[in-house]
Amino acid sequence: MTTTPTDRLTTEVTAESIPDVQGRSDERRVAIDRVGVKGIRYPISVTTRDGNQESVDATVNMYVSLADDRKGTHMSRFLEMLNDYREGMSPSRIIELCRGIREALDAERAHVEMAFTYFIKKFAPATGRPGLMDYAVRMTCDSSSQGDEFVLGVSAPATSLCPCSKEISKYGAHNQRCVISADIRMNRMVWIEELVELIEASASCPVYSVLKRPDEKVVTEQAFENPKFVEDIVRDLAHSLDAEARIDWYRIHSENFESIHSHNAYAELEQTKVRQS
Helix, strand or coil: CCCCHHHHHHHHCCCCCCCCCCCCECCCCCCEEEEEEEEEEEEEEEECCCCCEEEEEEEEEEEEEECCCECCCCCHHHHHHHHHHCCCECHHHHHHHHHHHHHHCCCCEEEEEEEEEEEEEEECCCCCCEEEEEEEEEEEEEEECCEEEEEEEEEEEEEEECHHHHHHCCCCCCEEEEEEEEEEEECCCCCHHHHHHHHHHCCCEECCCCCCHHHHHHHHHHHHCCCCCHHHHHHHHHHHHHCCCCEEEEEEEEEECCCCCCCCEEEEEEEECCCCC
């Protein structure tokens, strides 16, 4: 039987015969906090509140700590692990992925970040016309021998109407689009959809992708009857998150894109909740 050069190359080149440069020791003895792969574009599926799966295009960063005696880490293993875990992404799933990376690369710590656009069907308030609203979602996990830490983040657009403008103006009041963001640590499952609802309830009025004239009347009047400064939005959201027993910590902020100023208004708040004994 005649062998080709390719056959001979395949036979001769094996994992054992190729030098593992990354696995060599490093004499400089400088540990690195994070080393890995950044800016990966990868399709994943996310488990929704109703038990279905939503396919999203995620941007992923994955890192491990590197001991001072190691030259490098094995970058390909990050992608192998991501491919194994990309279906049914959820808090428990991303924690499993982060743990798996730490163990596979024999690291003290591992860190995984995922960011993607998440769509939720939303119905217009008067006509009930359906539309898809897009929300920016972040999932972050840290894993070490001391434990695992998962943070869910959501940013949602909304409407804010200025209480001062309403009070001093003879006609109407100025309003603006705002983006409200919440990052949370949870002790039990909080769905993306639930966090969106809490965020939107803190604004003067939610925004929608589909609005007919009867709907425009509803949202305009709702905002006018519910004026809020940027400070009001953050405080109201903080009250809602404080009342939610499943949330242990949060960091929230709102940025209001002013319609009559050349600057934006901004407020931020971070809180670690004290558990009741």
